[in-house]
Amino acid sequence: MDAVVKFTNQSQGRDRIFRATQYACALSIYLLRNNSERKDLVAKLKSLEAVMSSGRKLFRLGNTVNSIDAAKRTMRLSDRVLCLCLTAANINRALYFICDNVLWARSVGLIHNIDKERWSLNASRWYFLSLVMNLTRDVYVILQLMLQKARDKHCRQKMDQHLSENPEVAEVVVPQLDAFLFLLLESLKSDPAVALDTLKNACDLFIPLDRLGIYQSNAGVVGFCGLISSVIGIVTLTQPKLKVKP
Numbered sequence: 001m002d003a004v005v006k007f008t009n010q011s012q013g014r015d016r017i018f019r020a021t022q023y024a025c026a027l028s029i030y031l032l033r034n035n036s037e038r039k040d041l042v043a044k045l046k047s048l049e050a051v052m053s054s055g056r057k058l059f060r061l062g063n064t065v066n067s068i069d070a071a072k073r074t075m076r077l078s079d080r081v082l083c084l085c086l087t088a089a090n091i092n093r094a095l096y097f098i099c100d101n102v103l104w105a106r107s108v109g110l111i112h113n114i115d116k117e118r119w120s121l122n123a124s125r126w127y128f129l130s131l132v133m134n135l136t137r138d139v140y141v142i143l144q145l146m147l148q149k150a151r152d153k154h155c156r157q158k159m160d161q162h163l164s165e166n167p168e169v170a171e172v173v174v175p176q177l178d179a180f181l182f183l184l185l186e187s188l189k190s191d192p193a194v195a196l197d198t199l200k201n202a203c204d205l206f207i208p209l210d211r212l213g214i215y216q217s218n219a220g221v222v223g224f225c226g227l228i229s230s231v232i233g234i235v236t237l238t239q240p241k242l243k244v245k246p
């Protein structure tokens, strides 16, 4: 099992590059949809997108084990909220990968008698829940940072100065809102890892929202958001200090 975990960790970089390519294709296909001269290119992009998507499914075979392993680790976190959010996120992620693996087995003909559409919807459902739990974690961490900043003397002085220097802002907008935004920005600036993770999860959210019909955007939005989140994923892989912990 350790070997599976190690291997899937190693193949993460490849998965992210495949994912970025997949969504870049999706976005380009959307942008070129009305261009009749580029029909050949669109057909090529479509097949590249399909290759990336099925290639990623193969690399993801070990991810169920990987997610269960991660859940075991996050279960031991001493912070109750973090423990709950991250463990739930990892369990939902494991369930998502089970559905994903079943779909892979069907696509290569290992199993036949399953309803593809139902399993695919279930996969999106677990993925969505995992993202919601991850976002809850991000909001919790940001709120804690904001509370810390509000108590911090140095930061309070800076805030008072900011509010007195921009009286018109404070008058037009509710002063509390201005103070809230100031604390929010200061918190995000002080912890870019959380800021990036929030952006990444928020972008990812558009994919299952669209798939599940909760919020229907279009292929362009899904492609764009998927590309942004994949690029953030690559950045955090190459710059480990930008990855949220735990």
Ligand SMILES: *[C@@H]1O[C@H](CO)[C@@H](O)[C@H](O)[C@H]1NC(C)=O
Binding pocket: 089, 093, 127, 130, 131, 134, 204, 244, 246
């Ligand atoms: C939720 O966060 C964990 C830890 O950062 C990450 O491993 C996982 O991929 C995230 N889940 C989703 C669905 O992105």
